[in-house]
Amino acid sequence: xxxxxxxxxxxxxxxxxxxxxxxxxxxxxxxxxxxxxxxxxxxxxxxxxxxxxxxxxxxxxxxxxxxxxxxxxxxxxxxxxxxxxxxxxxxxxxxxxxxxxxxxxxxxxxxxxxxxxxxxxxxxxxxxxxxxxxxxxxxxxxxxxxxxxxxxxxxxxxxxxxxxxxxxxxxxxxxxxxxxxxxxxxxxxxxxxxxxxxxxxxxxxxxxxxxxxxxxxxxxxxxxxxxxxxxxxxxxxxxxxxxxxxxxxxxxxxxxxxxxxxxxxxxxxxxxxxxxxxxxxxxxxxxxxxxxxxxxxxxxxxxxxxxxxxxxxxxxxxxxxxxxxxxxxxxxxxxxxxxxxxxxxxxxxxxxxxxxxxxxxxxxxxxxxxxxxxxxxxxxxxxxxxxxxxxxxxxxxxxxxxxxxxxxxxxxxxxxxxxxxxxxxxxxxxxxxxxxxxxxxxxxxxxxxxxxxxxxxxxxxxxxxxxxxxxxxxxxxxxxxxxxxxxxxxxxxxxxxxxxxxxxxxxxxxxxxxxxxxxxxxxxxxxxxxxxxxxxxxxxxxxxxxxxxxxxxxxxxxxxxxxxxxxxxxxxxxxxxxxxxxxxxxxxxxxxxxxxxxxxxxxxxxxxxxxxxxxxxxxxxxxxxxxxxxxxxxxxxxxxxxxxxxxxxxxxxxxxxxxxxxxxxxxxxxxxxxxxxxxxxxxxxxxxxxxxxxxxxxxxxxxxxxxxxxxxxxxxxxxxxxxxxxxxxxxxxxxxxxxxxxxxxxxxxxxxxxxxxxxxxxxxxxx
Ligand SMILES: Nc1ncnc2c1ncn2[C@@H]1O[C@H](COP(=O)(O)OP(=O)(O)OP(=O)(O)O)[C@@H](O)[C@H]1O
Numbered sequence: 001x002x003x004x005x006x007x008x009x010x011x012x013x014x015x016x017x018x019x020x021x022x023x024x025x026x027x028x029x030x031x032x033x034x035x036x037x038x039x040x041x042x043x044x045x046x047x048x049x050x051x052x053x054x055x056x057x058x059x060x061x062x063x064x065x066x067x068x069x070x071x072x073x074x075x076x077x078x079x080x081x082x083x084x085x086x087x088x089x090x091x092x093x094x095x096x097x098x099x100x101x102x103x104x105x106x107x108x109x110x111x112x113x114x115x116x117x118x119x120x121x122x123x124x125x126x127x128x129x130x131x132x133x134x135x136x137x138x139x140x141x142x143x144x145x146x147x148x149x150x151x152x153x154x155x156x157x158x159x160x161x162x163x164x165x166x167x168x169x170x171x172x173x174x175x176x177x178x179x180x181x182x183x184x185x186x187x188x189x190x191x192x193x194x195x196x197x198x199x200x201x202x203x204x205x206x207x208x209x210x211x212x213x214x215x216x217x218x219x220x221x222x223x224x225x226x227x228x229x230x231x232x233x234x235x236x237x238x239x240x241x242x243x244x245x246x247x248x249x250x251x252x253x254x255x256x257x258x259x260x261x262x263x264x265x266x267x268x269x270x271x272x273x274x275x276x277x278x279x280x281x282x283x284x285x286x287x288x289x290x291x292x293x294x295x296x297x298x299x300x301x302x303x304x305x306x307x308x309x310x311x312x313x314x315x316x317x318x319x320x321x322x323x324x325x326x327x328x329x330x331x332x333x334x335x336x337x338x339x340x341x342x343x344x345x346x347x348x349x350x351x352x353x354x355x356x357x358x359x360x361x362x363x364x365x366x367x368x369x370x371x372x373x374x375x376x377x378x379x380x381x382x383x384x385x386x387x388x389x390x391x392x393x394x395x396x397x398x399x400x401x402x403x404x405x406x407x408x409x410x411x412x413x414x415x416x417x418x419x420x421x422x423x424x425x426x427x428x429x430x431x432x433x434x435x436x437x438x439x440x441x442x443x444x445x446x447x448x449x450x451x452x453x454x455x456x457x458x459x460x461x462x463x464x465x466x467x468x469x470x471x472x473x474x475x476x477x478x479x480x481x482x483x484x485x486x487x488x489x490x491x492x493x494x495x496x497x498x499x500x501x502x503x504x505x506x507x508x509x510x511x512x513x514x515x516x517x518x519x520x521x522x523x524x525x526x527x528x529x530x531x532x533x534x535x536x537x538x539x540x541x542x543x544x545x546x547x548x549x550x551x552x553x554x555x556x557x558x559x560x561x562x563x564x565x566x567x568x569x570x571x572x573x574x575x576x577x578x579x580x581x582x583x584x585x586x587x588x589x590x591x592x593x594x595x596x597x598x599x600x601x602x603x604x605x606x607x608x609x610x611x612x613x614x615x616x617x618x619x620x621x622x623x624x625x626x627x628x629x630x631x632x633x634x635x636x637x638x639x640x641x642x643x644x645x646x647x648x649x650x651x652x653x654x655x656x657x658x659x660x661x662x663x664x665x666x667x668x669x670x671x672x673x674x675x676x677x678x679x680x681x682x683x684x685x686x687x688x689x690x691x692x693x694x695x696x697x698x699x700x701x702x703x704x705x706x707x708x709x710x711x712x713x714x715x716x717x718x719x720x721x722x723x724x725x726x727x728x729x730x731x732x733x734x735x736x737x738x739x740x741x742x743x744x745x746x747x748x749x750x751x752x753x754x755x756x757x758x759x760x761x762x763x764x765x766x767x
Contacts, residue, residue, distance in 0.1 A: 334362050357513050578682075683725050
């Protein structure tokens with residue numbers, strides 16, 4: 001009976017850890033990699049860690065910041081503690097959280113509470129009933145079986161196909177524990193062994209966007225659901241029924257093999273789709289899919305083991321860049337940077353280039369060198385959850401092809417300490433706060449030296465409020481505790497580089513290269529000026545706006561936004577940065593009131609499809625503003641959108657179905673969305689005057705390499721702000737100053753306490 005109860009607990013526990021969107025979807029490979037005997041210990045540790053989450057102080061499970069509010073002003077936004085009511089965005093149903101931009105809401109999202117109807121509560125209850133039963137044996141087993149078949153648990157166990165994969169694992173574990181033939185199998189034999197968690201999640205996404213794949217996966221699901229049944233039936237028999245165990249084992253193996261094959265080809269295909277395709281464009285989708293599958297097949301078939309031809313990496317890496325990203329040749333600066341002697345010697349490095357200069361590729365090659373050649377783990381730190389997710393989907397295919405794990409540390413995702421890998425190395429992609437927790441856990445477990453490289457994107461964030469302080473603490477700890485860990489920082493907007501170099505003990509490389517020319521303009525009244533650093537006033541007259549404004553239009557649109565956007569859309573894309581979320585929505589609505597009805601005809605079918613998808617993503621409720629604006633190819637984009645809405649809108653915008661997004665500065669932090677023209681509605685973020693860094697990041701969205709051939713930005717300003725704007729466009733980026741020091745009582749104290757807690761330093765001993 002005890003055995004039965006603990007088996008039920010195990011089944012549910014494993015299922016929970018592998019829910020889609022849960023960090024623990026990596027449980028499958030993680031378990032496969034465990035040394036014999038570690039299994040139970042890790043399971044307990046994981047559960048403990050999850051429980052601890054609710055009680056841990058900010059440092060261990062810190063709240064992540066909401067980009068829309070933190071990034072713009074450079075000041076910390078009011079943090080929302082778990083359980084506190086979120087602000088309900090316009091587009092959301094009551095109670096729906098913003099999973100992508102507000103990590104705090106994510107923090108507990110993946111873990112069932114012990115509330116009355118939760119699955120854990122039911123299992124607890126079930127166990128209690130076991131304990132209380134006077135009679136052992138059949139009756140108890142029947143009860144267990146009956147309860148496990150109860151509706152809610154059945155639903156939980158069959159809710160996703162990711163859980164189906166888990167189920168394979170679960171069955172296998174059960175068999176191992178009952179002395180089945182698989183008990184001695186090596187972890188490497190497990191077909192899910194080389195599937196990183198992120199890729200399992202990507203697979204989940206892929207499936208929903210492909211009819212063919214859906215068909216196949218439905219078959220898998222059907223097979224798996226029969227596995228649930230078998231698993232549950234198994235509870236009614238004695239576990240040492242060898243015959244049935246063998247049959248089960250062999251059918252499981254076949255099934256797992258086919259899942260592996262399918263998963264691998266599916267994921268490679270997924271990675272090929274770098275520029276998201278509007279999901280319901282069936283014709284295009286089918287053509288693309290078959291092409292992707294061909295590429296995937298060819299790639300898998302051609303195994304290459306040569307080392308060296310591409311910056312010390314296998315030539316396969318170069319091929320993958322061509323296939324997945326269309327990058328055939330490195331820019332000259334990229335080559336120079338990668339071949340710098342300080343880089344070869346693995347010294348720390350800071351490099352700085354304008355937005356869209358191709359900084360990420362250099363970092364990626366260095367990360368691959370570390371993972372594949374030096375066989376060390378790598379941590380990549382990005383400022384926002386959305387950027388982490390973008391990077392995860394971009395690099396997962398590389399992980400599959402080249403044999404390393406890509407692990408997400410953002411929102412509720414991430415395992416502390418990370419799973420120890422025997423063979424393959426891990427690329428942790430983390431937000432600032434999760435990176436800090438990860439580094440703490442590696443120090444605590446004496447594994448910090450397993451980290452070969454730390455890459456920090458948007459290094460200038462180090463000077464931004466409490467988030468900057470956390471980043472600074474993280475890097476300080478790495479520098480102090482691991483002499484062998486290399487640190488690379490990159491940014492488009494650095495000024496006091498010497499200070500940063502001193503802090504990171506780093507070399508510096510910079511270039512002004514930008515593959516696509518970006519022209520900057522200012523608009524005052526109906527005159528457009530070009531920013532010209534050579535001119536005495538820093539700007540020169542460019543042109544007058546010619547657009548016939550009616551009285552009502554002039555009243556509604558004093559800034560001539562309609563005139564500016566209609567010069568570009570619908571054939572080219574346009575981003576309009578607005579100072580606040582509300583303003584984003586208002587501007588989108590206002591524009592659509594005055595757009596010609598002709599705009600409704602542009603890609604009409606796809607826009608209808610988008611509306612349908614938006615509606616079904618929020619349980620039938622479509623935001624009334626989007627309902628009015630999407631038919632014109634216009635939408636707003638801010639931190640109040642749900643993750644699903646954001647994804648749908650971004651995809652539609654990338655595919656050209658939407659041609660205009662009104663957005664907050666959320667979008668300025670490196671998200672790769674095309675814009676021929678970027679308009680800054682005002683030189684403000686909320687009520688704060690724009691900073692140079694923010695200005696540069698926003699205008700940097702225009703003219704992206706590989707997407708656009710030219711780009712331009714227009715900053716709209718009033719006469720009263722002219723002087724301030726002229727200073728803004730001419731002055732250098734803001735300096736980064738330590739916020740650990742500025743917030744002396746909080747920052748430094750937190751660092752000291754943390755170092756004592758981690759046993760990096762100790763209290764001074766008493767004489
Ligand atoms: N050598 C190359 N050839 C062609 N395209 C490239 C090359 N290197 C990078 N790119 C492409 O240029 C675009 C911008 O690159 P990336 O995002 O790395 O720029 P960045 O410098 O990091 O910009 P930001 O500071 O805005 O984040 C990407 O679409 C990338 O795929």
